[in-house]
Amino acid sequence: MIDPKFLRENPDAVRAGIAKKHIKCDLDAILALDEKRRALISEAESLRAKQKAANNDMAQLPKGSPEFIAKVQEMKAVSAEVKAADAELGAIEAEWNESMLNIPNLPDESVPEGRDESENVVVREHGEVPADADYQKAHYDIDWIEQILDLRRGAKVSGAGFPFFVGDGAKLARGLINFFLNEGSDAGFQEIGVPFLVNAESATATGQLPDKEGQMYQTVEDGLYAIPTAEVPLTNFFRDEIIDEADLPIYRCGHSACFRREAGSHGKEVRGLNRVHQFDKVELLKWVKPETSMDELESLREYAESLLVKLGLPFRTLLMCGGDMGFTNCKQYDLEVYAAGQKRWLEVSSCSNFGSFQARRAKIRYRNAETGKPEILHTLNGSGLAVPRVFVAIIENGLQEDGRIRLPDALVPYVGKQFIEKL
RNA sequence: GGAGAGAUGGCAGAGUGGUCGAAUGCGGUGGUCUUGAAAACCAUUGAGCCGAAAGGUUCCGGGGGUUCGAAUCCCUCUCUCUCCGCCA
Numbered sequence: 431m432i433d434p435k436f437l438r439e440n441p442d443a444v445r446a447g448i449a450k451k452h453i454k455c456d457l458d459a460i461l462a463l464d465e466k467r468r469a470l471i472s473e474a475e476s477l478r479a480k481q482k483a484a485n486n487d488m489a490q491l492p493k494g495s496p497e498f499i500a501k502v503q504e505m506k507a508v509s510a511e512v513k514a515a516d517a518e519l520g521a522i523e524a525e526w527n528e529s530m531l532n533i534p535n536l537p538d539e540s541v542p543e544g545r546d547e548s549e550n551v552v553v554r555e556h557g558e559v560p561a562d563a564d565y566q567k568a569h570y571d572i573d574w575i576e577q578i579l580d581l582r583r584g585a586k587v588s589g590a591g592f593p594f595f596v597g598d599g600a601k602l603a604r605g606l607i608n609f610f611l612n613e614g615s616d617a618g619f620q621e622i623g624v625p626f627l628v629n630a631e632s633a634t635a636t637g638q639l640p641d642k643e644g645q646m647y648q649t650v651e652d653g654l655y656a657i658p659t660a661e662v663p664l665t666n667f668f669r670d671e672i673i674d675e676a677d678l679p680i681y682r683c684g685h686s687a688c689f690r691r692e693a694g695s696h697g698k699e700v701r702g703l704n705r706v707h708q709f710d711k712v713e714l715l716k717w718v719k720p721e722t723s724m725d726e727l728e729s730l731r732e733y734a735e736s737l738l739v740k741l742g743l744p745f746r747t748l749l750m751c752g753g754d755m756g757f758t759n760c761k762q763y764d765l766e767v768y769a770a771g772q773k774r775w776l777e778v779s780s781c782s783n784f785g786s787f788q789a790r791r792a793k794i795r796y797r798n799a800e801t802g803k804p805e806i807l808h809t810l811n812g813s814g815l816a817v818p819r820v821f822v823a824i825i826e827n828g829l830q831e832d833g834r835i836r837l838p839d840a841l842v843p844y845v846g847k848q849f850i851e852k853l
Numbered sequence: 854g855g856a857g858a859g860a861u862g863g864c865a866g867a868g869u870g871g872u873c874g875a876a877u878g879c880g881g882u883g884g885u886c887u888u889g890a891a892a893a894c895c896a897u898u899g900a901g902c903c904g905a906a907a908g909g910u911u912c913c914g915g916g917g918g919u920u921c922g923a924a925u926c927c928c929u930c931u932c933u934c935u936c937c938g939c940c941a
Contacts, residue, residue: 468902468903468904471902471903471910472903472904472909472910474910475902475903475909475910475911476909476910478909478910478911479909479910481921481922482872482910482922484921484922485871485872485921485922486871486872487872488871488921488922489871489872489922490871490872498921501921502920502921502922503921504921505921505922506921507921508921509920509921509922672900793901802882802898804900
């Protein structure tokens, strides 16, 4: 949620920010609602002040006295007015609140203009894109792929997009999770095990609701949401809390399965492991002081990049343009790894600064040591990294002329071998 | 799943219809004293919203109700604890 005061005082700046993101949003209606809301608050509060004053007087009157009885009669009318005012205010406030939740975060000045992905800016390229060769194959075209990755049976058991990892494939997937978690810990991100189901409050705080309603799986009996990313439980860890300034910044990481309905996604870009309904990911989280968040975003991006460097995978980093970035962030980098078989770039990490947007929704504050007052902090997160597409890149880039798949050296201790080959 | 108990400020813990945002203790902060520290003593110490400010108002797990008035009474939900059952 953006700062309501900022909106009130700088509606044009907000309008410009929303336009940069190419999102439609009726600000005038929200501003009118806000004005009405504030007028109603004053009205309701002065009525209540009257009631309270009368209440104090009555406390001193003898219970059955004529003055007391007269006062009760008089206050009955005020009581009715207070109830009416509260009801009206409650309705307006709910409407205003819902509208506020539908205003996206505003992009930072440094975010490039642009409508869609074609206007993202490549800010870094690393590693050699492998030269074309006859033996290169998309992972789903390798004839023995079912030995390590069984999509067919996944579809039977759960549905399309729920892969089975088998044998060395399972070891590689788990090896990646362990590699990412260990690297995260070494880099100062405290490891956290997270719940995979969350309640609506949590999903709202991080911005999945109401924006992405329908993209999450939901349980029937309890109305819980299957998390689309560990970002949700990790960020909500400190919901409604005030953190000591001395404890900032806080760095954490956590692995989870991520569940995404991907309603509306079809076509060849979703083949194989490219886009699935359930996948593993290690997520990185930062809680920081506002003035440091842009620097923290750069170091977060550099850390995520360092994982791909260690895995020896060619990648590029994109600074997302206004129109292609998420609803909740003010600046976002995407890391894309090159998959030699499909000859295309696959997004394996998204590193975002949310500014105060999530923290305001989640009421995560820190106590300013100088003023002693609570202030909204800033949150950031980034994938470090998503497993399946890294898995794809390792398979496709590691596939050799002899048909064996050479694993990155960094993973050999995790998988226990250098090559995966047809049995 | 069944039975019972409970949920109050950073923590502990009073308050069971009316000047209660809430006693008291601990903790925190500032001060006095001291060469310094400790102890003792004094003061201070929750959050949100509206307001330029003065000030006002809300919040005693969440929601609803009764009442002129609710931390206090009623309903409901959630969570915690104890016991029983079941179970990875």
